[in-house]
Amino acid sequence: MNFKKAFGLTVSTLALSLLVLGNANAKSFTVKCKSTATRSKISVDDTGLNRAQYRALVTSGGVTVPSKNLKLPVAGEVEFDFDSNTADVNAGATRVAPTFIKNKRVVGTVQRRNSNGTFSTVSSMSATCQ
Numbered sequence: 001m002n003f004k005k006a007f008g009l010t011v012s013t014l015a016l017s018l019l020v021l022g023n024a025n026a027k028s029f030t031v032k033c034k035s036t037a038t039r040s041k042i043s044v045d046d047t048g049l050n051r052a053q054y055r056a057l058v059t060s061g062g063v064t065v066p067s068k069n070l071k072l073p074v075a076g077e078v079e080f081d082f083d084s085n086t087a088d089v090n091a092g093a094t095r096v097a098p099t100f101i102k103n104k105r106v107v108g109t110v111q112r113r114n115s116n117g118t119f120s121t122v123s124s125m126s127a128t129c130q
Helices: 003-024 086-090
Strands: 028-036 039-047 054-060 063-066 078-083 105-113 119-128
Touching: 028 105, 028 119, 039 054, 039 105, 054 078, 078 086
Parallel strands: none
Antiparallel strands: 028 039, 039 078, 054 063, 054 105, 105 119
């Protein structure tokens, strides 16, 4: 391989790597949920976050449940699970009632803890559950 081709390949590889790394901190927010007669399951994921403490809130039918723990982002991302299944709760999910999800609709919110202990919303969206 000649120098010109090798140099071109190296520059192309570097440019692609920077593009991928740049997108690693891109902002993305998702709320996913599943509702059956005997189970409510919700996942709230947010990316592109600064280093701070975050919590999630889920709301359905006028009832709001906060995540049981505050989380620090890992690589700019926090993930929160809410579930009525005991095994998932034992694995770290925040417990919600099996009938928590009303009309197959959930609003998921991520809030940042401010230095004075209050919270401010950084992301929020509504989702229709499966």
